[in-house]
Amino acid sequence: MSFPWLTTLVAVPLIGALLVATLPRDDRTARRVALAFALVAVVVLALAATRFRVGGPGFQLAERHSWIPQFGISYSLGLDGVGLTLVALTVVLTPLVIAAGQAGRGYFALVLVLEAITIGVFAATDVFLFYVLFEVMLIPMYFLIGRYGGPRRAAAAMKFLLYSLFGGLIMLAAVIALGVRAGTFDLPALVEAVQQGTLRLDPVTGRLLFAGFFLAFAIKAPLWPLHSWLPGAVAESTPGGAVLLVAVLDKAGTFGMLRYCLQLFPEASRFFTPLVVVLSVIGIVYGALVAIGQPEITRLIAYTSLSHFGFITLGVFAMTTQSQAGAAFYMVSHGLSAAALFLLAGFLIKRHGSSHIADYGGVQRVAPVLAGTFLFAGLATLALPGLSGFVAEFLVLVGTFTTHPVAAVIAAGGVVLAAVYVLWLYQRTMTGHARPWTEGVRDLGTGERWVVAPLLxxxxxxGLYPKPVLDVIEPVVAGTAQQAGIAGGEQP
Incomplete structure (x- = not known):
């Protein structure tokens, strides 16, 4: 029997969370212990990744154990290329969030619990197990917002939870119906049955089941117009909580669209493609326009993320291999740039205690490293050539143009709007006349520089050499394309 790498990867942060939760009330010790376990997870993933064969068939590092045999439910884990990149994103961001946080042992324990559950979401190969973890991940995030967030944290956390639970309940009905119809919840078996035609769903049933899955994923992503929980949840979260919410947890939604919607319901996916493309384009433009008018830094970044999630869903449903490779790469790229922006914004806000853009100005005069790194992260967000965001948006737009040229042209306008909100934010906060309080602002300290340096x-x-990640993603995209009956678009 092969070593259970994925179970170990899930167990390490869980054990760390239990240990941190039992420590005496010493926040510094709690952070050090939590950071140590998060770094152990990085090592475990690095060792596991050496066993991953790029282009290998099916799910690798697979584990399968009977869980509820009466219903054909198993504890099954495995990684394909997209799952591996998102697990890597989770494992890399978690220690940086812990290193940047100062919220206490309960906070660090919740961060580790969320890391473990999120890894399970990206690695689950049983649909029912995926659903359970997809819902359970709401619990630590709810407490991260509701206990450690801002003054309106209770309302923001409750709205986040209710939206997500609503989508999850509908998804549960679809999961049960699919499992009963197929006689199994095993994802590889379901995909093979759909591909070979042994699992036949009439168009109405297939579209209803697709809608059940898609609604939960669209709320989690979020996709316009199901996004209204996002700005409040981000604004009331700690900087680390915002990173985990937007850069990691929300990726479960777009990941689900690519893995479950397209592969299990190919006919329904093609049927709903025009609607999803329209919603994605609206989200791109709407998110960018609303971001331009935001008076608060954190809310502005939240709405930029809504625009970026529009790009990801557009890439998934443009139905070309290029666009889907771009969407998968976009998940990683956006996770890095959003994490950098939120952490740097958190460092800035901690120095003054205000998130209002109008309260800042001239910061670059006294904190040039803070201003420079903030600009770098912003340029990554607007897809400057040479940075990772450019590769992702280029692939999405080129792939989309072959099937939906009008949508691609409108989406390209979102890139222009991104330049407006990023440069406007930088100009208002970092340049111009210094405010009286800015004279005493200190630049990034050594610890803060170590937090943001890996992201940048x-x-x-x-951005300069995306090939290793694209090589891991491309076989998954090619398989999804074959399963969904995609025609058009060259290989990335």
Whole structure:
């Protein structure tokens, strides 16, 4: 029997969370212990990744154990290329969030619990297990917002939870119906049955089941117009909580669209493609326009994320291999740039205690490193050539243009709007006349520089040389394309 790498990867942060929760009330010790376990998870993933064969068939590092045999439910884990990249994103961001956080042992324990559950979401190969983890991940996020957030944290956390539970309940009905119809919840078996035609769903049933899955994923992503929970949840979260919410947890939605909607319901996916493309384009433009008018830094970044999630869903449902490779790469790229922006914004807000853009100005005069890194992260967000965001948006737009040229042209306008909100934010906060209080602002400290440096380095490296990640993603995209009956679009 092969070593259970994925179970170990899930167990390490869970054990760390239990240990941190039992520590005496010493926040510094709690952070060090939590950081140590998060770094152990990085090592475990690095060792597991050496066993991953790029282009290998099916799910790798697979584990399968009977869980509820009466219903054909199993504890099954495995990674394909997209799952591996998102697990890597989760494992890389978690220690940075812990290193940047100062909220206490309960906070660090919740961060580790959320890491473990999120890894399970990206690695689950049983549909019922995926659903359970997809819903359970709401619990630590709810407490991260509701206990450690801002003054309106209770309302923001409740709205986040209710939206997500509503989508999850509909998804549960679809999961049960699919499992009963197929006689199994095993994802590889379901995909094979759909591909070979042994699992036949009439168009109405298939579209209803698709809608059940898609609604939950669209709320989680979120996709316009199901996004209204996002700005409040982000604004009331701690910077680390915002990173985990937008850069990691929300990726479960777009990941689900690519893995479950397209592969299990190919006919329904093609049927709903025009609607999803329209919603995605509206989300791109709407998110960018509303971001331009935001008076608060964190809300502005939240709405930029709504625009970026529009790009990801557009890439998934443009139905070309290029666009889907771009969407998968976009998940990683956006996770890095959003994490950098939220952490840097958190460092800035901690120095003054205000999130209002109008309260800032002239910061670059006294904190040039803070201003420079903030600009770098912003440029990554607007897809400057040479940075990872450019590669992702280029693939999405080129792939979309072959099937939906009008949507691609309108979406390209979102890139222009991104330049407006990023440069406007930088100009208002970092340049111009210094405010009286800015004279005493200190620049990034050594610890803060170590937190943001890996993010900025990865953004630059993946922008200049994205091939290793694209090589891991491409076989998954090709398989999804075959399953969904995609025609058109060249291989990335």
């Amino acid at each position: 380095a990865l953004i630059l490296i993946l």
